[in-house]
Amino acid sequence: MTRQEIMNGKKIVRDEDFELVQAINNGRTDLFQQMVEKYQQKIYNFGMRMCGESRDAEDLVQETFLNIFRYLNGFRYETRFKNWMYRVATTTCLKAKRKPKHAPERELSLEEFMPGEGEDLPDQAPDWAQRPLDQLLNEELAAHIKNAIIDLPKPYRMVMVLRDQEGFSTEETAHILDISVSNVKVRLHRARLFLREKLKGYFDHGA
């Protein structure tokens, strides 16, 4: 359970990791392994969603936990520990050298997804938007979605992964990435429109 408290005159967040973090910061560094075991799966998932390659994701996990180990003393309980950990992970990910195979860094404009005036628009959603989800989602489609997300420019990919895959709220995502709430919304909307185009292409030509 997470609750807010006042400690030494400052507002702090007391979450499920509060005591573990305090113990580590008070010298029980042997307990760090416990933290790693608890969160390695989450950070590895995040790494795979961001990088798409196991080796890159492993590097991200190692770098992230090393940075957490180095900087945990500076954690002031102003947020849930998990959110701070993702802040470390996203910063580590942003600093990682961009591989040429990844999507080029470019802005996605809303106009590129907007239907033009007078354009022939569907007056009914296609079959893939109406069929039950469990009948639709299979391994091939899941792989297609993963590849489409990897094709997103990094700032958009990061927002989409945090919001729609890691389950953070708009406000939490803004805090993790140190950007405004409106910026999160803009990036997320464009990322979703980008993914929708990829799904349209998949169902029109590939499925």
Add this chain to the structure above:
Amino acid sequence: MAHEGHDHHKCMALFEQMSEYIDRELDDEARARVDAHIRACCNCQACYETLQRTVDLCRSSAEDYPLPSTLAEKLRAMIEAANR
């Protein structure tokens, strides 16, 4: 063809707000406006359904990846080295 009730400017305004609508981040007034427009415009209804489905698929496809067998040992060694 665009639906005869289709008002391009209204539809474009809604298009920009579609993710906030899906995420229930619009205030009551804006939400009611979008609800009413979607009911009246089959083009926007179709647009909304495909984007909602995109979000559902994105969320549902986010499963755990199998951890590489070597990762736990690498992390243990890294922490031991950092602890020294």
